[in-house]
Amino acid sequence: MDRLLEGAQVIQQGAEARVYKVSLHANAAPILLKHRFAKQYRHPTLDASLTKARVAGEARALMKCLKSGVRVPGIRMVDVENGCLGLEWVEGMSVRKVLGSGEEGEELEEVGVGRVSVGEFGIGLEMLMVLIGESIAQMHLFDIIHGDLTTSNMMLRRVSKPQPGSPPAEIVLIDFGLSFMSTLVEDKAVDLYVLERAFASTHPDSEPMFAKVLDAYAKRSGKAWEGVKRRLEDVRLRGRKRSMVG
Amino acid sequence: MPVLLEHLWYANVRTDLQTVYIALFANVANAAAIRNRIVAAASLRGEEGERERNEINFAFLDARPITSRLHISTAIYQALVAADQGSLRTKTVHSEILWTLNPSNNISESIKRFGISSTSTSLLVVHVCSPVNAGGPAPAEVAQRLRFIIRGDMVDLDAGLERVTDWDLVKKYYKLQTDPVISALSAKPDRSNREKERELVNELVVSAVAMKCVMS
Ligand SMILES: Nc1ncnc2c1ncn2[C@@H]1O[C@H](COP(=O)(O)OP(=O)(O)OP(=O)(O)O)[C@@H](O)[C@H]1O
Numbered sequence: 001m002d003r004l005l006e007g008a009q010v011i012q013q014g015a016e017a018r019v020y021k022v023s024l025h026a027n028a029a030p031i032l033l034k035h036r037f038a039k040q041y042r043h044p045t046l047d048a049s050l051t052k053a054r055v056a057g058e059a060r061a062l063m064k065c066l067k068s069g070v071r072v073p074g075i076r077m078v079d080v081e082n083g084c085l086g087l088e089w090v091e092g093m094s095v096r097k098v099l100g101s102g103e104e105g106e107e108l109e110e111v112g113v114g115r116v117s118v119g120e121f122g123i124g125l126e127m128l129m130v131l132i133g134e135s136i137a138q139m140h141l142f143d144i145i146h147g148d149l150t151t152s153n154m155m156l157r158r159v160s161k162p163q164p165g166s167p168p169a170e171i172v173l174i175d176f177g178l179s180f181m182s183t184l185v186e187d188k189a190v191d192l193y194v195l196e197r198a199f200a201s202t203h204p205d206s207e208p209m210f211a212k213v214l215d216a217y218a219k220r221s222g223k224a225w226e227g228v229k230r231r232l233e234d235v236r237l238r239g240r241k242r243s244m245v246g
Numbered sequence: 247m248p249v250l251l252e253h254l255w256y257a258n259v260r261t262d263l264q265t266v267y268i269a270l271f272a273n274v275a276n277a278a279a280i281r282n283r284i285v286a287a288a289s290l291r292g293e294e295g296e297r298e299r300n301e302i303n304f305a306f307l308d309a310r311p312i313t314s315r316l317h318i319s320t321a322i323y324q325a326l327v328a329a330d331q332g333s334l335r336t337k338t339v340h341s342e343i344l345w346t347l348n349p350s351n352n353i354s355e356s357i358k359r360f361g362i363s364s365t366s367t368s369l370l371v372v373h374v375c376s377p378v379n380a381g382g383p384a385p386a387e388v389a390q391r392l393r394f395i396i397r398g399d400m401v402d403l404d405a406g407l408e409r410v411t412d413w414d415l416v417k418k419y420y421k422l423q424t425d426p427v428i429s430a431l432s433a434k435p436d437r438s439n440r441e442k443e444r445e446l447v448n449e450l451v452v453s454a455v456a457m458k459c460v461m462s
Contacts, residue, residue: 004258024323025266026255056460066453069427075453076320078460079327086456142426163438 001082005035016054016177021089024077029089031076034058036083051083054177058085061144061176068142070135071172090172092157093117095132099151099203121156122168128156129209131171133216136195139173140188140228141221147178149195151202189231192217193239250400251389254319259330261380263339266322267373267388270309270406274398278364280306283395302395305340305372306362310412311347311419312370313448315403320455321346322372328459329374339374346458349420359419368410369396413444420451 004022011032012019020033036051038044055078065072077086098118118128132154139146146153153175162168182188192214199206199213218225252268284306287298312318325342328334336342336353348356362369371392376382383391392400422428428450431443454461 001258024256025319026257028254028319052460059457059460063453063457066450067425067427069430074449075456077323077327078457080460081331081333161441 001079001084004033008033022086024086032073032087032089033077034085034087036085038083052080055080055083055085058176058179061179062087064142064144064181065139065173065176068138068144070139070142070144071170072176073172073174090155090157090174092155092172093121094152095128095154095156095171096151096202098128098156118156121158125209126212127167128169129212130216131156131167131169133213133218134220135171135173136192136213137217137220140191141224143181143183145180145182145187145191146173146176147180147191148175149191150198151195185227185231186235188228189235192228192232193235196236197239249385250402251385251392252403253385254322255377256323256326259326262376263326263329263374264380265375265377265382266326267371267375267385268318268322268403269371269389269392270401270403270410271369271371271392271396271398272367272401272406272410274367274369274396276397277362277366277369280369280395281362281364284362301391303340303373304392304395305343307344307347307360307370307372308362308366309368309370309407309410310366311360311415312407313411313413313416313444313451314407316452317347317448317455318343318370318372320452322374324456324459326374340372343372346455349454349458349461367398368406369398371396413447416447416451420447420454422447422450425450 004024005020008020008022010018011021016039017034017036020035021030022033023030036054038051039047042050059075059078062072062075066074073087073090075086076088077084079086098121100117118125121128123131135154136146136149153173155172155174156169157172159166159168159170180187195213196210199210203209218229221228250269252266254266254268256264256266280302283298284302287295287302289295290298307318321343324346325334325339328342328346329339334342335351336345341353341357344356344360345353347360350356373383373388378384389400417423417428423432427446428443431439431446435443
């Protein structure tokens with residue numbers, strides 16, 4: 001295990017996990033490896049079983065997505081003993097980056113729609129919003145709740161063999177570490193609300209953009225939309241009240 | 247002549263697991279004899295038994311239920327990890343590859359489905375060993391041994407699998423016929439849908455193999 005990570009490229013360092021780009025054998029295509037390292041502040045046995053449950057949970061959620069037609073990275077290796085999950089390497093860019101708001105802390109004035117690089121993927125901003133809405137709807141239709149929907153947890157990638165009449169890029173949802181199964185409209189509405197807040201806090205003038213996401217979500221969800229829509233209004237209201245109090 | 251014997255090197259496991267050879271044989275004419283040899287070797291005693299088991303120390307797989315290089319190498323990697331951690335569910339790293347490929351936990355079922363049968367005509371053979379510089383066999387030696395055992399043609403792994411994969415069998419073994427994504431595509435079997443279906447089936451079986459250890 002250690003030898004696999006030695007010299008591997010670190011993609012991201014988080015509080016719970018370190019993310020690497022590695023090859024499992026010499027000359028193999030790279031994969032993304034998420035290593036949930038041991039936490040010193042937790043009891044070792046408890047930590048080990050929590051880690052195992054997280055790795056297993058994320059793998060199962062991804063499998064469920066794959067079977068439900070939700071685009072996510074495929075699973076390439078699981079090593080629960082070491083807290084490792086290996087995933088298909090997605091050659092693309094996070095929606096956060098595509099939308100041009102770049103890294104956290106960057107000046108908001110600089111970002112705006114002017115720097116959108118979505119064109120490089122052969123689609124327009126509007127189509128990007130449609131793709132986002134459709135993939136979330138597809139996930140919710142199969143009762144999968146993401147649990148942490150942000151524009152960093154969606155990647156845009158070019159379609160390898162685009163079909164005539166369908167867009168040349170697609171959305172791949174990532175980071176299912178907090179996901180769970182639920183049929184409740186409440187959970188689906190909260191999922192959408194979390195994304196709405198993420199849009200508002202990172203992308204200026206996000207309202208019309210997010211409205212397009214919801215339009216596409218509604219179209220793809222069919223009858224299920226009415227309930228989610230009403231609940232989303234409730235959730236927004238609760239959110240606003242909370243922010244007035246706090 | 248192209249190099250048909252695949253030679254993979256894994257740095258992050260025990261020395262005796264670091265090298266993996268893979269070969270695909272088409273037009274195999276003596277599968278029944280090989281199978282008998284494997285069965286007989288298991289009960290041979292003494293030095294002769296030792297030698298014979300060593301001689302045929304490979305995983306002999308029927309190639310039909312294998313979809314791609316990624317499919318077999320994913321099973322191999324998971325088996326290496328289990329062997330490395332001392333958590334094999336079967337006797338050897340070779341039988342563990344078969345077990346890892348099968349979605350259920352039933353060992354004899356995994357052998358029946360993914361192992362060589364007396365009617366197999368395409369065989370995928372895997373050998374896990376030490377690197378050459380640590381006393382393991384060289385590629386030429388492995389190829390030679392295989393040619394002694396198997397009467398058939400060693401072929402290119404990717405191109406060969408493309409010809410022999412039995413997609414209906416794969417869907418049956420991995421219970422994919424009823425998956426919403428798959429049934430939507432197989433309902434309209436034109437050429438582009440068939441290609442998409444195979445890509446998707448490949449992704450589903452690779453992922454299933456990779457996560458088998460947390461499935462049950
Ligand atoms: N399959 C993938 N292919 C390529 N890059 C990926 C893939 N998955 C994730 N990434 C990149 O790595 C980053 C971290 O991945 P991920 O969000 O899954 O890890 P995490 O540690 O759970 O993150 P966070 O701390 O944000 O919750 C992502 O923002 C993305 O840029």
